[in-house]
Amino acid sequence: MSEIISLTILGGVDKDGTEEAIRSVDISRGEIVGIVGPTGSGKSTLIDDIEQLAQGDTPTGRTILVNGERPDANIRVDPRRKLVAQLSQKMHFLADMTVEEFLQMHARSRGKDAGLVTRVIELANTLTGEPIAPHHHLTALSGGQSRSLMTADIAVISDSPVVLIDEVENAGIKKQEALQLLAGEGKIVVVVTHDPVLALMSSRRIVIRNGGMIDIITTSSQEQDVCCRISEVDNWLMSLRETIRRGDIVEVIV
Numbered sequence: 001m002s003e004i005i006s007l008t009i010l011g012g013v014d015k016d017g018t019e020e021a022i023r024s025v026d027i028s029r030g031e032i033v034g035i036v037g038p039t040g041s042g043k044s045t046l047i048d049d050i051e052q053l054a055q056g057d058t059p060t061g062r063t064i065l066v067n068g069e070r071p072d073a074n075i076r077v078d079p080r081r082k083l084v085a086q087l088s089q090k091m092h093f094l095a096d097m098t099v100e101e102f103l104q105m106h107a108r109s110r111g112k113d114a115g116l117v118t119r120v121i122e123l124a125n126t127l128t129g130e131p132i133a134p135h136h137h138l139t140a141l142s143g144g145q146s147r148s149l150m151t152a153d154i155a156v157i158s159d160s161p162v163v164l165i166d167e168v169e170n171a172g173i174k175k176q177e178a179l180q181l182l183a184g185e186g187k188i189v190v191v192v193t194h195d196p197v198l199a200l201m202s203s204r205r206i207v208i209r210n211g212g213m214i215d216i217i218t219t220s221s222q223e224q225d226v227c228c229r230i231s232e233v234d235n236w237l238m239s240l241r242e243t244i245r246r247g248d249i250v251e252v253i254v
């Protein structure tokens, strides 16, 4: 696969058909970009445009360029050349197969070694509470387990240079770890989020309103400091949550 250096989003129209204020966004390798905006504003729609490498052929009229050019048509359809992996907001397994069978099948379709299956399960289990076993059926996994499995699968088997994440914070998994895992080395990561820690972990965030990109905010060093503080509070809350989950009693506030 040719190397991806950059993705460019060329603006289209908002829900009223008015041109988006932001006409062009360049995202480089190694960058995490956030997408923020009210419920129903069009965040997932922007993610979908990137996933499909839209060429003015979606309702928003946006165009996605790869390395500054319109991508080759094969890239949009061949799973082995797939540039984009997506962890989507609505995710349900329909196939009645075991975790191991599913991962083996996915590894084969990507032309990868089936030996990676064990690594995916191990990684997934670092993100979720109740462990996933190879013989578990996909349809019996909990919401958090499914998202953990898909996160690890994207990191190890898909290994696509572009990773799109839609609201991982609601997934009941360790979200910061998941984002760091997916960000990996030199990937382009675009993350839809309402979560202040995740939003501020990104270097820039695109603001969406009424279906259109209205602003891009660069995370300042002040915001990075705020991010560190919130993440301390967040980790503390998470440990409290774990205590409650284990069925223990919360005795002291530290």
Ligand SMILES: Nc1ncnc2c1ncn2[C@@H]1O[C@H](COP(=O)(O)OP(=O)(O)OP(=O)(O)O)[C@@H](O)[C@H]1O
Pocket: 013, 014, 015, 016, 037, 038, 039, 040, 041, 042, 043, 044, 045, 046, 059, 060, 089, 210, 211, 212
């Ligand atoms: N530019 C646009 N032009 C036309 N329709 C749009 C545009 N952007 C979004 N929509 C439509 O608006 C609706 C809501 O969009 P979307 O699901 O992307 O919102 P969201 O921000 O992801 O919401 P949530 O926070 O609830 O996940 C969808 O039906 C989508 O097709």
Ligand SMILES: [Mg+2]
Pocket: 043, 044, 045, 089, 166
């Ligand atoms: Mg959405």
